[in-house]
Amino acid sequence: MGKFIINGGKPLNGEVTISGAKNAALPIIAASLLADSPSTLLDIPQLRDVKNLSAIIEKMGAKVQQEGSTIHIDPSSLTTPEADHELARKLRASYYILGVMLSKWGRARTTLPGGCNIGNRPIDLHLKGFKAMGAEVRLDHGVVEVTADKLTGSQIYLDYPSVGATINIMLAATMADGKTIIENAAREPEIVDLANFLTVLGAQIKGVGTDVIKIEGVDKLSGVEHRIIPDRIEAGTFMIAGALTEGEIFVRNVLSEHVKPLIAKLHEMGIELEEDITGIRIKGSKIPKAVDIKTLPYPGFPTDMQSPTMVLLTQADGTSLIIETVWENRFMHVDELKRMGANIKIDGHSALLKPSRLTGAEVTATDLRAGAALILAGLVAEGFTEVRDIYHIERGYEEIDKKLRSLGADIEKISD
């Protein structure tokens, strides 16, 4: 499964370029199947999740050709609305096949999705949306099948602004009959990127980026070229790396409006940042001030930045409180950080942190962002840290070891 060995305490200096956003690339790859002609997607990150989703749509009959960070997808040869079960289990985003194929052919089938083990991860809101549009939903031995003779637009209120449900319902509504209104919709930048792509394909979508999205179904969509937005979570992870270690990093290809909640917290911590249109410069070496953080749907503080930020707060001057409200099981990195000397107490959804000196240890990545946090901890810890099960990290960070090495980190990947 591979591991990273990090010799901590090295200053990081230089420039790092952020890849395209995983969580925008995945729904956009799926959405390309809605068109009747090929699309070209630029700045697609080369990640395990992307490879698995590409393999799923290839098995469904699409032609997929990848050259570096560019993918050409020709959906005109699709033969089945069913995702390969083995592959679908490997990533959460495989369920976007449901919205896409329901919209296009009125039927879709996939196994219940996998992904990080960070909580219950139900898909009831996705299914509620499909049902409101007239689809029949069958769940049998972990396989979901959705069918509709005629999918019709509907008014759907989401009990929670779920990213996945907003995307899946948007996808389904794109070619449904009539108007769909999604209320209490999620507002994440990845949803805006998907809507921009769909709009250029020919979809009629209004209100994206607000909590009410309106979609008027269309009959036909045609392929286009689209560049994926930069990955705000990868950018945030490198910004934290810069704040944690002595030195100065320029994080290139980040849209600062997408990382505003993190920038606000870094300012509160007293960390020096400079924003310009091409990226963000961040200086390390100052001891951060302790701050409190509560994760929330966008534009609140992102849950995906919770564990990386926690590592920074272990180095703060004072006591910090982190409240996780999005996922119920997202403190799995805490036990691993404690092995490195972190002083953290968990009480339900809250973590209370006191300053601590981190020392290298053998630790295990339990999910994607937990794994990133352990790498960050290794960068600031004294001595050697061994991070195991790095396949979780490679699902979401493109060549993280290579990028960190280019900044001066002493990190080595040992493949099995």
Ligand code: EPZ
């Ligand atoms: C997306 O997951 C991201 N994944 C996650 O990133 C991210 O943590 C999350 O949004 C929140 O920002 C992808 O985009 C592929 P949700 P998603 O539906 O869509 C509950 C990463 O590290 N819920 O907004 O699955 C759910 O249990 C990953 O890159 C329901 O109750 O998130 C959770 O508590 C991890 N019923 C909350 O909503 C539903 O039908 C947020 O889930 C759906 C969700």
